[in-house]
Amino acid sequence: MTLYNLDPGQSAYICSIDADEGLYQRMLALGFRIGKRVEMIRRARFSGPVHVRIGTTDVMMRLTEAQRVHIRNIS
């Protein structure tokens, strides 16, 4: 399962991030770390980006990036 599969209102824990060096660093800096809880806030129309919340930070990312964030324990 990845962040891509999450519906608005659902949240889950990050279990791995599958990204190259540059993107990985950027995600780390935005607060994406293994074991952190991430919540899906909304998804844009027409396969647009997703709006997620991690800790106190709101982040948007494209679906290709969302697919790189693997998650577990969806609630």
Next chain:
Amino acid sequence: MKRIALLGMPNTGKSTLFNRLSGASARVGNWPGVTVDLMSAKILLGGHIVELVDLPGIYDFHGFSEDEMVVRHFFEHNSVDLVFVILNATQIERQLALALEVRDLGLPAILLLNMEDEARRAGITIDTQSLSQRLQMPVVMMSAKYGDGCKLALEKAAEAIHNLPPITPEELHSRLASDDRIENEMESILKSSVRIPPQLPDQLTAQIDRIVLHPWLGIPLFFGVMYLLFQFIFTFAVPFQDGLEWLLGYLRGGLFEPLLSGTPSWLHGLLLDGIYDGVGTVAAFVPVIILFFLVMTMVEDSGYLSRAAFMMDAFMARLGLDGRGFVMLLMGFGCNVPALMGTRIMRSRALRLLTMLIIPFSLCSARLQVFIFMTTALFSPAQAPLVLFTLYMMSFATAFVTAVLFKGRLPSAEPFILELPPYRFPTLRQIWLRGWHEVGHFLRRASKFIIAGVVMVWALTHFPSDVPPASSQTLAGMISSALSPVLSPIGIDPQLAIALIFGFVAKEIVIGSLAVIYGLEGDALMGLMAQRLDWVQGMSFMLFTLIYTPCLSTIATLKSESKSAGFAALSVAWSLLMAWLVSFCFYQTARLLGF
């Protein structure tokens, strides 16, 4: 002289703090990466003058964006006696990493926890003493926006700059290598010193987001808001503009005419019909420009632009761009130059070039002056805002068409991940500084380009001196008739050709030169233009002005940012071609339909 560097992540209020400490007016924008040039200021610290340098916002020292490189190179090549690490206190759990990196690098530093007010509202309490002990650096809570804590920060800095051991750039260079421990240590420090409520009371931002990011209403709402803002500018600026025009006319008749009555007629003409009318016509737009930038500042600093990026990304992706490209277009509404520099946050060269190719189509405030002038002259007060709105839509349309045509040549797969900062309202001080800054910018341009431009237009329309001014026997007339095969199919009056040629240097010159060409100013000039041009010709002229090359500064920026003269040339050639094609289609179709 000792040197202090200001370091922090994007959107932490770094520029606001810099402005507050320096008293100067840097641009502040709630958008990652606006402050791309290094700015510095001399400030008084504990009786000594020190140099304060504003570094670009970065997430960490190990990223690979241009901004992060700039910061690293800065530290590796310049000695720094103290670093102000500025963090957003409401996001301390993730931003603390930067402070730890700075400490591990051995840089003498003070931690400034900004947005104290927002953190307090969010229920976050921070034990600065415990934090200071763990980090081994002074910690100050502050609000750069309201100025709370600034004095304390400066006092601590004055102390620290003498007590903390400095580090040489060479040493730093070798240390910029290790960083894995930071993450674990951060967790443990946060546990012991910071308490964050599990769910932040960010209700308001969430509520606003529910409306402005509404799946169907979001985009119409965005364009609706833009329309209202421009309507607002248009309605409120016109009375001021009329007042200024009246004042300029009054001064001319009551003061300058009698003052210069004894001078030779050519000098009289050059000074009054040339420089005074030309610059005066442009200067009458200062109120519009101030009002425009006040509104732009509110929009930029509010955090709404990131939302626009979210809504438009799906569409921009189909153009080979991303949501940031759309935001750059919006920033280009102010001036294309900073928007072009803002593309530095993009890592893929292809994406950056494609974005830089579309920014010059963004209807900047200089072009806005031309359009307000022409629409006021040629359209009724009810029609004018609609015409203006149409021009803005054309600006988007030409940018989008350009992206579609060139995206095949410039493909990119850059990841798109961006923070959505909470909404903020800029303080009056921020707005005032920005407005003042823009007036200064305008006056500098006026003294550089506009005077030179209108003098040249005056010379071209008055030589040789034995023929009627601006007639076909003058130099201007000869240039115009040479260009008429190109310009008559798009309905542009030969007399206006000179205005277009000088508009290439800066768009403000266009209306300045109209005043010189027709030998009139203010209402009389508008009246004459309404006689000489019908609305179809006027619209064609405006379309051409919108699309062809914005100004010399933009071309210079295109060349320096892309590091390619060929790219700048491509941009200029393409915009000229497209300007002609669009005006041609518009003019011929309108005439065919009998207008």
